[in-house]
Amino acid sequence: MSTLNVRPISTSASIPPDIMDELIAWSVKLNSGTASDVDQQRFQEWRAFDPMHEHAWQTLHAMEQNFTAIPAHARQLVANTIVRADAQTITARQRKPKLKALAMTTVTLLAAALLINQVSPWQQPIHYATHIGQRATFQLADGTQLMLNTNSSVDVRYTLLKREIVLNHGEVYLITGHDTDALFGRRHFWVNTAQAKFEAIGTRFSVYQQANTTQLHVAEGIVAMHVAQQPEVRAYANDTYRMQGASALPIKAETPHSDPMAWVDGVIIAKQMRLEHLMTELSRYQALPLSYEDNTGNLVVSGVFQLNRDDPAEHALQTLGHTLPIRITRQHGQLLIRKK
Numbered sequence: 367m368s369t370l371n372v373r374p375i376s377t378s379a380s381i382p383p384d385i386m387d388e389l390i391a392w393s394v395k396l397n398s399g400t401a402s403d404v405d406q407q408r409f410q411e412w413r414a415f416d417p418m419h420e421h422a423w424q425t426l427h428a429m430e431q432n433f434t435a436i437p438a439h440a441r442q443l444v445a446n447t448i449v450r451a452d453a454q455t456i457t458a459r460q461r462k463p464k465l466k467a468l469a470m471t472t473v474t475l476l477a478a479a480l481l482i483n484q485v486s487p488w489q490q491p492i493h494y495a496t497h498i499g500q501r502a503t504f505q506l507a508d509g510t511q512l513m514l515n516t517n518s519s520v521d522v523r524y525t526l527l528k529r530e531i532v533l534n535h536g537e538v539y540l541i542t543g544h545d546t547d548a549l550f551g552r553r554h555f556w557v558n559t560a561q562a563k564f565e566a567i568g569t570r571f572s573v574y575q576q577a578n579t580t581q582l583h584v585a586e587g588i589v590a591m592h593v594a595q596q597p598e599v600r601a602y603a604n605d606t607y608r609m610q611g612a613s614a615l616p617i618k619a620e621t622p623h624s625d626p627m628a629w630v631d632g633v634i635i636a637k638q639m640r641l642e643h644l645m646t647e648l649s650r651y652q653a654l655p656l657s658y659e660d661n662t663g664n665l666v667v668s669g670v671f672q673l674n675r676d677d678p679a680e681h682a683l684q685t686l687g688h689t690l691p692i693r694i695t696r697q698h699g700q701l702l703i704r705k706k
Contacts, residue, residue: 381422388412389422495519496536499651499676501629509543510555515574515629516651526550531557537574539630542566542587561609562616565590571601572626580609582616583626591616632674641665641690641703648679655700656683662692662703 381389392409395401413420496502496514503513506522508529514520518536526549531538538557545552555566557573561580564573569587573580582589583606591599593609599616601607606626607616623643625635636644642663645656651673667690671682683701687694691706 381425382418385416385418385422389419389426393426491521491523491532493519493521498653499678501632501673506543508545508548508553511541511543513539513630515539524553527553529553529555531555533557533559533573533575535575537572537629539570539572539627540566541570542568561593561612561614563592565592572630574626578610581619581626582607582609585627628670629673632672634671634673636667636669636671638666638668641667641686641692644671645679645683648682652677652679654679654683657697657700657702659702659704662705665690665692 392412395405396409413423494502494504494512494514496516496518498517500517501513501515503511506512507524510529512520512522512531515537518538519534520538521532521534523530523532529545531540540557542555545555557564557566559573559575559580561575561578562582564571564582567588567590569589570585571587571589572583572585574583582591582601584601584603586603589601591601591607591609593599593615594612596615599607601616606619606622608619609616623637623639624647625637628635634644634647640663642658644667645654648654648671649656667686671685672678675681680701683694683703686692692703693706695702695704
């Protein structure tokens with residue numbers, strides 16, 4: 367995925383009008399083609415004289431750099447928009463202070479960027495996926511670290527004003543990046559699933575998309591949950607929420623029977639978990655047809671089970687055969703679990 371290596375635009379609202387007037391005068395002189403070496407030296411002295419002078423210059427410089435960094439296929443759209451805006455406001459510019467004219471240019475750039483963001487995304491979605499038993503980590507353009515769990519799929523789409531992850535199925539763990547190279551400052555970060563939309567507010571979190579349920583776990587920071595027309599709900603560090611259906615309010619899980627983040631370290635940590643539930647989780651990493659007799663699926667299990675092997679489900683089951691009152695036989699192409 368490509369990224370624009372530019373700095374965020376600073377606001378001109380914090381620059382005093384008199385300094386902005388001086389800056390505009392310097393900009394006109396330096397770009398006139400007649401500036402001498404003495405003029406260049408005096409300008410450097412002006413920048414060094416007051417930190418606000420340097421801040422004003424960096425603000426204007428960032429605006430210029432951001433425009434030149436716009437991809438070629440989008441730059442003409444921005445230029446045309448600015449030309450039209452200039453034609454409509456030239457009379458007003460002649461009457462109003464220079465600061466307002468510069469502010470109009472900034473607004474025009476932002477409006478053009480918004481237009482491009484809507485009708486001509488700079489980057490096409492990038493697809494990432496893992497197969498059964500595979501876990502993989504990816505570094506995204508904004509510095510975000512994305513880790514996919516087994517049999518998972520996401521589409522990543524970054525535009526001028528938004529970062530968006532669509533979780534198609536499976537589970538993803540995210541450490542959101544600072545997005546320091548974004549054209550117009552740090553962009554909002556969203557994860558979308560079939561049941562909800564999640565807005566990250568500087569955080570580490572995981573999202574697990576199942577057939578009809580989405581689970582969110584926040585390891586650090588805050589995540590805002592948006593479900594249909596329901597009011598926003600915020601999740602904080604160590605919170606786990608589940609959303610059932612496309613319009614139900616998030617439900618907080620008080621005592622989960624497994625550590626939602628353990629898979630990141632290559633294990634499943636069961637805490638008084640039903641055997642059937644444990645094996646369902648392990649079967650995400652190894653397809654293993656199972657059936658239960660004699661109510662064995664309701665036996666309670668606690669322990670740590672390794673995922674970094676080719677047969678995590680079968681290995682765990684064989685291990686449990688030594689500690690639980692069960693015996694395992696193969697029947698009709700599947701493993702049958704019954705009491706001893």
